[in-house]
Amino acid sequence: MTIGIGIPRADGAAKVTGRALYVDDLRPEGCLYGATVRSERAHATVLAITLDPSYDWTGITLVTARDIPGRNLVALITEDQPALADGVVRHVTEPIALVAAPTRDRALEAVKHVQVTYGDLPYNLDPEAAEGHPVAIYGTDNVFKRIAIDKGAAAGTVAGIVHEGTYRLGLQEQLYIEPQGMIASPREDGGMTVIGSMQCPYYVHKALKALLGHDRLNAVQAATGGGFGGKEDYPSMVAAHAALLALKTGKPVKLIYRRDEDLRATTKRHPAIFRIRSVVAPDGRLLEWTASTIFDGGAYNTLTPVVLSRGILHLTGPYRCENVHLSGVAVATHTPPNGAFRGFGAPQAMWAVERHMDRIARGIGVDPLVLRRLNLLRDGDTTASGGVLTDTGGFAVLDAALAAAEAPLPPITRHPGAGTNHARGRGLAMVFHGCGFTGNGEAYIKGKVGLELRGSRVTILTASTDIGQGTETIFPQIVAAELGVPLEWVDMAPHDTDLVPDSGPTVASRTTMVVGGVAQKAARKLREALQAETGLATGDIATLLAARTSSAPLRVEHQYIDDGSVQWNPDTYQGDAYPTYGWSCAIVDLDVDRDTGEVLYRRFISATDVGRAINPVLAAGQLEGGALQALGWATSEEVVLDARGCMRNDRLTNYIIPTAADAPEMVTLLIEIPFAGGPFGAKGIGEIPMDGPAAAVAQAIEAATGAVLDNLPMTPERVLGAM
Amino acid sequence: MLTSPAPVHRARTLADALAWRATHPHATVLAGGTDLMVFLELGSANPTSVLDLWGCTELRGISEDGRTLGALTTWTDMVRHPALPVALRDCARTVGAPQIQNRGTIGGNIVNASPAGDSLPMWLVTDATFELASVRGVRQVPASAFWLGYRKTALAPDELLVRVHLHPHAGDRLHYRKVGTRLAQAISKVVLGGRLRIEGGIVTEARVALGSVAPTPIRAHHVEAALLGKPVDPAAAAAVADDIAPIDDIRSTAAYRRTVSANVIRAWLEGEAAA
Amino acid sequence: MIRFTVNDQDVALDAPPMSRLLDVLREGARLTGTKEGCGEGECGACTVLIDGVAVNSCLVPAIQADGCRVTTVEGLASDGRLHPVQEAFLRFGGAQCGICTPGFLVTAKALLDANPHPTRAEAREALAGNLCRCTGYQKIIDAVTEALAGPDVDAAATSTPAC
Structure with missing residues (x-):
């Protein structure tokens, strides 16, 4: 059995020896280098694009929107975002033109000599002013999506103790360590191959098909240096640009973003504002919960409606309430579009919910832990959308985390140059996270996985990529376990759309739970195919293989089947919002420096219901990495925009993510409450670690200093100001 | 590149x-x-x-x-x-x-000569x-x-x-404090160097210098003056307001730098007073 | 012409003296294990050893490597055997997306050469110049502190066959 074992990752040897090839490591023969001319204005008409006559343009190719053979758009949910601005720019850094040159230096230099003449237009950067703003960005009212969910008695009709709060948070950058990059190469059949850093090869394929007007193309994932959502949709843009340059020059073109460009131009976590009004009984029982939100989508739609959707559906937190009113709007502003980032709206909602729970606890004088335990959802409870919960792990993770927190803290490290005037605090947060796509997303996408048998080797064909989370290891574990064969018999085909079927995107904590389940069923099909071929009834693969007379490869494919277990109405937002939920409890111990407001993390404990850990080492790695992203979001990661909406702190020296010295020692507990719909019981875990830590930190800061912080990030400046 | x-x-x-x-x-x-x-x-x-x-x-x-x-x-x-x-x-x-x-x-x-240079206050306070x-x-x-x-x-x-x-004097008490947002790979928002000579319970020489709070690293002469000729007095930290001219920038705010400058000097002096 | 050794191989390359050692290694010597994450010495993905000392190769002008001994991630394994810290990264899950891994391994080698049994705090300080966004560092610190732990591993790492 290969399930539940922390075997080393399949791509590990290549990664520790430097052999793994990322896109910038590839250098096709005759490769040119691309660079992007970007808008310097938030909103303007592009009056002219001219070439500096004093610059030597020999060997340099310019591409503008006119060079697009198909449709000028980055095809995703809606068709509003152009690949290259045509006549008007709607946010700073919007791509306007492209250059290709024989060297990277020349390409970067040439960009500076492409002169864009703008006609300035009025613009709006403020999401709270966006809806109905006189300057239209999207549609007539600048609203990308509006959602409302109501359950129980009409709002404002329930009597009890009322608390109201407003909670805000800003942009967060994914900060994959490998910047965005893509190489496009013309194919001999007149088509195009793109290879690069991406989560979703078929998203890229879809975008290129619309752009180029044909589908003689394939998208291939290179080793990818982190994604976290940042390489869900944006690679379609990079691929589109590389492909346009390759098309015009007839040569392979490599387009790698510099870090500063990546920070300024690519998608980030949606900023949001929440207002929550709660009504509780004197003991803290939730009687009514009314919450509304505004998400800032930026200038184009991208994935914003889906992000808002997940945000709203998590806006009760993991708590039971009979009378719920949730509403939200995602609006357009003249800022770079925001997109997917681990958690996809849920971390924003969970921040607001957990801060509000602390407000209630403070208000009625109840221990925040007691308040949470009192209201925690359990099996049989219904969610805001009316879905009935099963496999709930709230109490299990809460108790496990609290037990672990009894252990003494790790010894204090003396940091050179640091102070000692510290206040100690502990904070706790409880979260749940819907696993997989919202509602009937899977029934809509219908992901496929193929298996190909050659001799005794089984190759998994899937578009689900490994971006560090371990797909290359976990899928073979699932398939080997299902077939009862040694792990060494199973491998993965390259993630090339010419070779693998569309398994759906690598997002939403769905890869192991949903696509892994499809792979498991494909393995069953392979066994059945062998049984049919050999006429044997045995399930033993070795016996079946020995009985095979044909040496021909055997290929099976399985497609996700909607078994009706998820009932969801996307129009009314009623039903099962998710196939199941993960549950997690975060407990952080920290010191606040009373003189500076700096937060020093001492220990971070998480207990997370993972359903079943296919690979406990990789699972813990996901939870720990996500937790540190959340701790960075809590106290140091802040995107600072200038008056045009352009990121000012566009360097790793001033967009501050934690180092190893800043990170706490982590205790990571995997709690297994199996989900019947997942392979061997697995639930999705990729995103849930992002949800709880920030709120736990806020509670800990409050416990240590009395400072109440309702906005993220809680930088030293804000902490000191609130003390 | x-x-x-x-x-x-x-x-x-x-x-x-x-x-x-x-x-x-x-x-x-x-x-x-x-x-x-x-x-x-x-x-x-x-x-x-x-x-x-x-x-x-x-x-x-x-x-x-x-x-x-x-x-x-x-x-x-x-x-x-x-x-x-x-x-x-x-x-x-x-x-x-x-x-x-x-x-x-x-x-x-x-x-x-970056005003945020981590070592610069230390050269000032050691009279290098x-x-x-x-x-x-x-x-x-x-x-x-x-x-x-x-x-x-x-x-x-x-x-x-x-x-x-360097011209070290035996018995002088030297202090270093850096305030950066993270514990490594940090550019200082406030950096403090300090040196005290205490003879017979009385401060006979004081050097206090700060970085990231003015166009250059600076000596906090008002704080130094407030320290001299008496036992270590943490209240002297307040005088730093007359020594520094911090600004708002991408890394922090003038107000934060002002408060933290005084706080880290006071914390140092409290430690020295208790020593 | 800039001459140095990379992983014990002599290299002579034509490059502008102020070009980055990082580019000379990646483009000139085609050793792409050394990665670029930021180009300004913050992320450490480009860490190499110069005469045994860990440096950011994006901040070293090529000319300053002239006459030096450079070690990259490709040079950590020897005789087909992984370095113990590479083994430990596999065992403990120290690598996820892998883009920061070469830099961590090179920095860790320099640490372990000087201090074979670092405490967790020592390892955190020594590796603070390498940014990772996947792991939360926990499993990296596990791997580095345990790489040479245990008598068996120690012996394997330091002894040569008796015969």
């Missing part, structure tokens, strides 16, 4: 470096590269020629007694030197992270002198007279910083 085409003169001796410098006063001086290479990457430096001092081994290292530090002394050299006070070694440990400490030099930190050399000769400039304005120093165009001299 924009590769500089600048030619490089690799000096092997100080004499060679000074002679070349005399005829190339506009050349950019290179030591460990940890600042210059960033400037090149950002496009904020565009040297026509470069004088590389890295091969001048006579400028490297710290004397056994810890009193003389060559300009090419790296932070790692400082961290490892047993004769240096802990506060100076701590200071070196907070510069960037090990890769930067292995390559960055004290000379580069001093000459680049900087040995500046040219073909014309050698002169000693006290640290307090070296930084003239934002990234402006007392170096003449043909001069190089060659050594830093």
Whole structure:
């Protein structure tokens, strides 16, 4: 059995020896280098694009929107975002033109000599002013999506103790360590191959098909240096640009973003504002919960409606309430579009919910832990959308985390140059996270996985990529376990759309739970195919293989089947919002420096219901990495925009993510409450670690200093100001 | 990524470096590269020629007694030197992270004259002198007279910083504090150096210096004056308001720097008062 | 012409003296294990050893490597055997997306050469110049502190066959 074992990752040897090839490591023969001319204005008409006559343009190719053979758009949910601005720019850094040159230096230099003449237009950067703003960005009212969910008695009709709060948070950058990059190469059949850093090869394929007007193309994932959502949709843009340059020059073109460009131009976590009004009984029982939100989508739609959707559906937190009113709007502003980032709206909602729970606890004088335990959802409870919960792990993770927190803290490290005037605090947060796509997303996408048998080797064909989370290891574990064969018999085909079927995107904590389940069923099909071929009834693969007379490869494919277990109405937002939920409890111990407001993390404990850990080492790695992203979001990661909406702190020296010295020692507990719909019981875990830590930190800061912080990030400046 | 085409003169001796410098006063001086290479990457430096001092081994290292530090002394050299006070070694440990400490030099930190330079307040509070050399000769400039304005120093165009001299006094209490947002790879928002001489329970000499709160690293003369002639008085920290002129920038706010400057001085003095 | 050794191989390359050692290694010597994450010495993905000392190769002008001994991630394994810290990264899950891994391994080698049994705090300080966004560092610190732990591993790492 290969399930539940922390075997080393399949791509590990290549990664520790430097052999793994990322896109910038590839250098096709005759490769040119691309660079992007970007808008310097938030909103303007592009009056002219001219070439500096004093610059030597020999060997340099310019591409503008006119060079697009198909449709000028980055095809995703809606068709509003152009690949290259045509006549008007709607946010700073919007791509306007492209250059290709024989060297990277020349390409970067040439960009500076492409002169864009703008006609300035009025613009709006403020999401709270966006809806109905006189300057239209999207549609007539600048609203990308509006959602409302109501359950129980009409709002404002329930009597009890009322608390109201407003909670805000800003942009967060994914900060994959490998910047965005893509190489496009013309194919001999007149088509195009793109290879690069991406989560979703078929998203890229879809975008290129619309752009180029044909589908003689394939998208291939290179080793990818982190994604976290940042390489869900944006690679379609990079691929589109590389492909346009390759098309015009007839040569392979490599387009790698510099870090500063990546920070300024690519998608980030949606900023949001929440207002929550709660009504509780004197003991803290939730009687009514009314919450509304505004998400800032930026200038184009991208994935914003889906992000808002997940945000709203998590806006009760993991708590039971009979009378719920949730509403939200995602609006357009003249800022770079925001997109997917681990958690996809849920971390924003969970921040607001957990801060509000602390407000209630403070208000009625109840221990925040007691308040949470009192209201925690359990099996049989219904969610805001009316879905009935099963496999709930709230109490299990809460108790496990609290037990672990009894252990003494790790010894204090003396940091050179640091102070000692510290206040100690502990904070706790409880979260749940819907696993997989919202509602009937899977029934809509219908992901496929193929298996190909050659001799005794089984190759998994899937578009689900490994971006560090371990797909290359976990899928073979699932398939080997299902077939009862040694792990060494199973491998993965390259993630090339010419070779693998569309398994759906690598997002939403769905890869192991949903696509892994499809792979498991494909393995069953392979066994059945062998049984049919050999006429044997045995399930033993070795016996079946020995009985095979044909040496021909055997290929099976399985497609996700909607078994009706998820009932969801996307129009009314009623039903099962998710196939199941993960549950997690975060407990952080920290010191606040009373003189500076700096937060020093001492220990971070998480207990997370993972359903079943296919690979406990990789699972813990996901939870720990996500937790540190959340701790960075809590106290140091802040995107600072200038008056045009352009990121000012566009360097790793001033967009501050934690180092190893800043990170706490982590205790990571995997709690297994199996989900019947997942392979061997697995639930999705990729995103849930992002949800709880920030709120736990806020509670800990409050416990240590009395400072109440309702906005993220809680930088030293804000902490000191609130003390 | 924009590769500089600048030619490089690799000096092997100080004499060679000074002679070349005399005829190339506009050349950019290179030591460990940890600042210059960033400037090149950002496009904020565009040297026509470069004088590389890295091969001048006579400028490297710290004397056994810890009193003389060559300009090419790296932070790692400082961290490892047993004769240096802990506060100076701590200071070196907070510069960037090990890769930067292995390559960055004290000379580069001093000459680049960033107001946020981590080590600069320490040279002020130790009354360090900087040995500046040219073909014309050698002169000693006290640290307090070296930084003239934002990234402006007392170096003449043909001069190089060659050594830093410390003048330790037994029993002096030296302090270092850095406030950065993270514990490594941090550019200081406030950096504090302090030195007290306490004789018979009375402060007889006080040096307080701060970085990142003015266009240059500065001495907090008002705080120093408030400390002298009495037992250590943490309330003296309040006087720093008259010493500093912090600004809002990408890393922090003037208000934060103001409050934190006073707080970290007070915390240090409270520690000294209790010692 | 800039001459140095990379992983014990002599290299002579034509490159502008102020070009980055990182580019000379990746483009000139085609050793792409050394990665670029930021180009300004913050992320440490480009860490190499120069004469055994960990440096950011994006901040080293090529000319300063002239005459030096450079070690990259490709040079950590020897005789087909992984370095113990590479083994430990596999065992403990120290690598996820892998882009920061070469830099961590090179920095860790320099640490372990000087201090074979670092405490967790020492390892955190020594590795603070390498940014990772996947792991939360926990499993990296596990791997580095345990790489040479245990008598068996120690012996394997330091002894040569008796015969």
